Amino acid sequence: MSKLVIVGTVAFDAIETPFGKTDKILGGAATFIGLAASQFNVDAAIVSVVGGDFPQKYLDLLSNKNIDISGIEIVKEGKTFFWKGKYHNDMNSRDTLVTDLNVLADFNPIVPENYRDAEVVMLGNLHPLTQLSVIEQMEVKPKLIILDTMNFWMDCALEELLNVLKKIDVIAINDEEARQLTGEYSLVVAARKIHEMGPKYVVIKKGEHGALLFNEDNVFYAPALPLEEVFDPTGAGDTFAGGFAGYLAKTGDVSFENMKNAVIYGSTLASFCVEKFGTERMENLSSKDVQKRLKQFKQLTQFEIKLI
């Protein structure tokens, strides 16, 4: 079993959807990635920062999922990163109402000593220089470095982002981000341009339309499970990334063929995440639930074509 280092936010979210709204609840990219990866019983550690206002029960929740939290710095006098957002009726777009960086503004990630030889590194959406710092702390070259990012960094830290892209293996971003990064509408052309920027593997997340995996001339397309209702999309992309990274860390096989399975696991876990507010569904997700849905996924997509 491989070690997995996860870098990203551990945060408070306040969410409003057409189905309801929450006060400050547990959120953050690393939280969702960690909860998803914990499904695979890998040796995962989160590297992040929170303020003195962050409840011990949330830290306990992560620990109880066997996630190492020694890399989560607690800035006693600081406040935890807070995001507040409101989803539109179609659930495909949202407005950010509040972004309080708080302790994240001065975040200086420190990878715990005993995780500097981790085989898999998952860089959640953060400033590219923060992501770079984590890569540089690794004492053994990781087998696989996966990166998520967002349009915000393309707007205001593009050079740093392009620099870190040269050092990673897999980028996992959404379709609009892929288009913005490359200036190409066709995702096939966009993926090729991103390959040229560094990452050998390009995962493009299309939300309810599934996810694409590109590697040179190989393409794999995993549809999303059609859902009756999307209750809260917050964290779905991070849950996908956590499932993807966790599965690859667990199996230790980073071939394209196995990455297909990682995409399927990521999609499957993301389909649970959106069923309840925030992390609620992921906190109470059994292996049996996951296996059952994986079978649904297989039925959803597999066919035996008769060539005629």
Place this chain on the structure above:
Amino acid sequence: MSKLVIVGTVAFDAIETPFGKTDKILGGAATFIGLAASQFNVDAAIVSVVGGDFPQKYLDLLSNKNIDISGIEIVKEGKTFFWKGKYHNDMNSRDTLVTDLNVLADFNPIVPENYRDAEVVMLGNLHPLTQLSVIEQMEVKPKLIILDTMNFWMDCALEELLNVLKKIDVIAINDEEARQLTGEYSLVVAARKIHEMGPKYVVIKKGEHGALLFNEDNVFYAPALPLEEVFDPTGAGDTFAGGFAGYLAKTGDVSFENMKNAVIYGSTLASFCVEKFGTERMENLSSKDVQKRLKQFKQLTQFEIKLI
């Protein structure tokens, strides 16, 4: 081998895309459906109407594909239906610039005698009363009736549309049409509501995002082949329908399992249609091309999940 009756427009199109524009070229739903179905060497007949301005060479083109054209009425003193449209840069939306109904305004479809026992009927997008008239002319109850429609008929002939929906087996419409027909955003809920309107099988076409097939509690999701370039989307939906109907007519098996394959064939043929203007690519499509792309399709979507 089953007989297939295709009802729909045979028309002139003028198309403008970011890649270029055409004068009046061969178009129409029945044309695209027929060309796609001709890949299966089924005994297909088109029921339609054209004007005296319709070139013999276009009729010959259809005949040469072994499509029976005895049901295409030629109104010598009339003009052929003409549509002119312009696609936006993202190719996912378009403006209709001209719609000249011409001879279509008084179209009274006559199914040729020797096709009134056809096993499969494909009702292309037309006024629901025209579609109904074809169903009523069938002397033997068809094994499968497939219907396409559009938002226009939901706006101005909803009652007639709902009436014809009670008499068909499969509806094949796009996602926006499914949402308009049901008032539901979730396609899962929309499909369920459409089931209640009559069709046991609901195919929802999502363009570049693939197609969904619903039958009671069964769902199948075929992604679209990611393309480097969509040159002209005109006719892609009809080509999908023609591939779907043609495959089912050829195999004579209308089970859910076989309909999955029909969806895959439809998607595969549609992926060719968009490569050139109008019908050009479909006119010159070899069985070898199709088989090759089907294999790509299989590679694109199939996986062997390891449950862990």
